[in-house]
Amino acid sequence: MDERDALGQIAKTLPQAGDDAAVISLDSVSLVITTDMLHETTDFPDGTTRYTAGWRAVGASLSDIAAMGGQATAAVAVYGAPAFDPDEIDSFIAGAIDVCDAANAQYVGGDLDTTSELTIATTALGTVTHPSYRHGARIGDCICVTGNLGRTAAGLKAFETGDIAHANELFRFTPRVNTGAALAKHTTAMMDSSDGLARSVHQLASASEVGMSLHWDAIPTHPDVKEYVDDVSTRRELTTTVGEDFELVLTLPSSELANARETTSVPLHVIGEVTESDNGIIIDDESLPDEGYTHATK
Amino acid sequence: MDERDALGQIAKTLPQAGDDAAVISLDSVSLVITTDMLHETTDFPDGTTRYTAGWRAVGASLSDIAAMGGQATAAVAVYGAPAFDPDEIDSFIAGAIDVCDAANAQYVGGDLDTTSELTIATTALGTVTHPSYRHGARIGDCICVTGNLGRTAAGLKAFETGDIAHANELFRFTPRVNTGAALAKHTTAMMDSSDGLARSVHQLASASEVGMSLHWDAIPTHPDVKEYVDDVSTRRELTTTVGEDFELVLTLPSSELANARETTSVPLHVIGEVTESDNGIIIDDESLPDEGYTHATK
Numbered sequence: 001m002d003e004r005d006a007l008g009q010i011a012k013t014l015p016q017a018g019d020d021a022a023v024i025s026l027d028s029v030s031l032v033i034t035t036d037m038l039h040e041t042t043d044f045p046d047g048t049t050r051y052t053a054g055w056r057a058v059g060a061s062l063s064d065i066a067a068m069g070g071q072a073t074a075a076v077a078v079y080g081a082p083a084f085d086p087d088e089i090d091s092f093i094a095g096a097i098d099v100c101d102a103a104n105a106q107y108v109g110g111d112l113d114t115t116s117e118l119t120i121a122t123t124a125l126g127t128v129t130h131p132s133y134r135h136g137a138r139i140g141d142c143i144c145v146t147g148n149l150g151r152t153a154a155g156l157k158a159f160e161t162g163d164i165a166h167a168n169e170l171f172r173f174t175p176r177v178n179t180g181a182a183l184a185k186h187t188t189a190m191m192d193s194s195d196g197l198a199r200s201v202h203q204l205a206s207a208s209e210v211g212m213s214l215h216w217d218a219i220p221t222h223p224d225v226k227e228y229v230d231d232v233s234t235r236r237e238l239t240t241t242v243g244e245d246f247e248l249v250l251t252l253p254s255s256e257l258a259n260a261r262e263t264t265s266v267p268l269h270v271i272g273e274v275t276e277s278d279n280g281i282i283i284d285d286e287s288l289p290d291e292g293y294t295h296a297t298k
Numbered sequence: 299m300d301e302r303d304a305l306g307q308i309a310k311t312l313p314q315a316g317d318d319a320a321v322i323s324l325d326s327v328s329l330v331i332t333t334d335m336l337h338e339t340t341d342f343p344d345g346t347t348r349y350t351a352g353w354r355a356v357g358a359s360l361s362d363i364a365a366m367g368g369q370a371t372a373a374v375a376v377y378g379a380p381a382f383d384p385d386e387i388d389s390f391i392a393g394a395i396d397v398c399d400a401a402n403a404q405y406v407g408g409d410l411d412t413t414s415e416l417t418i419a420t421t422a423l424g425t426v427t428h429p430s431y432r433h434g435a436r437i438g439d440c441i442c443v444t445g446n447l448g449r450t451a452a453g454l455k456a457f458e459t460g461d462i463a464h465a466n467e468l469f470r471f472t473p474r475v476n477t478g479a480a481l482a483k484h485t486t487a488m489m490d491s492s493d494g495l496a497r498s499v500h501q502l503a504s505a506s507e508v509g510m511s512l513h514w515d516a517i518p519t520h521p522d523v524k525e526y527v528d529d530v531s532t533r534r535e536l537t538t539t540v541g542e543d544f545e546l547v548l549t550l551p552s553s554e555l556a557n558a559r560e561t562t563s564v565p566l567h568v569i570g571e572v573t574e575s576d577n578g579i580i581i582d583d584e585s586l587p588d589e590g591y592t593h594a595t596k
């Protein structure tokens with residue numbers, strides 16, 4: 001059973017587990033909580049600094065808060081490593097604190113564990129007024145993406161080519177927490193692009209029981225993808241399947257587009273429209289497979 | 299640098315990280331959050347069922363909420379394993395749900411990760427009215443422990459001797475959440491015994507800048523320790539150093555003892571008293587070393 005099937009099974013037992021984060025009611029507050037695990041073999045290429053690892057691991061959970069339209073409150077992490085080097089731990093914590101600062105959240109620590117490879121488990125907690133789920137997209141809605149896609153694909157290329165400092169920069173994305181919270185009033189459905197654009201639209205479509213039609217030329221590509229990849233079809237594949245760009249993929253009525261854009265300085269690109277479910281998931285009239293890129297870094 | 303020194307270093311940067319859980323203010327509510335990682339090599343002996351692993355891993359985080367005097371609200375977990383077997387995942391989730399039920403908390407899911415060995419990261423969230431920290435113990439206070447100690451030591455022996463069903467039962471402790479929340483109004487300091495009694499009293503004493511004097515004969519021992527271990531000095535060592543019994547170790551003025559006992563059906567044993575810091579940490583007039591038992595199960 002692969003990870004996706006297993007997650008599908010879990011969602012049957014635990015309905016709250018089927019979205020980017022779980023929503024919990026507590027007195028008059030709606031809390032949102034999410035957890036993730038990243039490890040060296042698949043998530044941190046050789047050359048990833050501990051500062052970047054702390055930033056990126058905590059950022060991945062903050063991005064899930066963003067995907068629900070939540071405001072981030074706090075994050076914790078477990079730092080698992082074969083040995084505890086004081087400088088590495090300091091760097092990891094500095095990265096965790098800085099990404100929390102970028103999302104107006106508080107990093108409140110966590111725990112250590114001795115593991116065979118660097119393994120980081122993070123949890124983020126937030127509050128939400130207008131939760132935005134994966135379900136809710138309606139026929140005729142615009143499909144939008146924030147910022148641009150391919151940042152992580154470019155980062156992986158930069159690690160491969162030895163451009164380590166730049167690769168680390170590319171790996172330190174800004175979680176779209178403020179943008180997600182601002183957009184949630186306008187969206188009908190939202191998630192983050194952590195599994196790649198292709199999987200994200202499949203998941204939004206499946207949860208909302210609709211079809212989706214995308215346009216290649218409308219998909220915003222990170223400028224560095226063009227630097228590292230000449231071939232256009234490879235570039236397109238990387239942009240739609242690599243994922244872990246932690247942008248927001250969302251739907252909203254076209255009448256809300258102007259209002260939504262006014263709430264955030266982050267560009268909001270219309271990349272397609274919601275269709276009837278019979279139309280399936282297509283891009284420029286071709287079927288878009290539900291595929292992500294498995295980025296084992298080792 | 300060992301795990302304890304590393305945790306000490308982290309506590310300097312992140313003051314909230316130096317206790318069993320971090321307290322966060324949110325509107326009119328005080329939240330308490332904590333995270334842990336457990337893995338096969340050190341935490342789950344051969345024969346541990348996935349149900350027990352789910353129960354115990356989530357229970358360990360719930361115990362940290364208890365240690366702060368919090369009420370548990372929700373828990374999440376990342377289930378990392380080399381492969382995803384549907385029955386194993388169902389069992390894991392059933393264990394996680396059942397331990398949450400035992401603590402009046404809600405299990406709201408989490409994530410999956412492919413890891414080389416079973417690795418479980420858990421996070422628990424709660425609310426707290428009277429947080430009880432590791433600092434605050436005062437000279438003359440009683441030192442108390444809930445329930446009894448040695449349950450995990452007995453469980454490890456049961457795994458060793460092939461008494462697997464009983465070993466699994468012993469490994470499924472009840473987190474003392476309701477007891478911790480009830481006692482917190484009366485305590486001056488509290489933590490859980492996850493690192494063993496010896497380390498717990500050292501940590502309470504250090505945070506509170508006091509000494510502690512314990513009495514062997516007053517320390518309540520799990521009946522199964524006697525079943526598995528004949529030698530009295532080994533029994534004593536196991537009872538004080540193995541840890542992971544997830545009982546509460548706390549201090550309170552003797553005038554509060556009767557009131558405290560009335561709030562919970564769990565036995566509250568007086569095992570010593572708080573002294574001046576110059577007296578150090580002693581048990582029956584001998585120094586009690588700050589030692590835990592490293593229980594690599596493989």
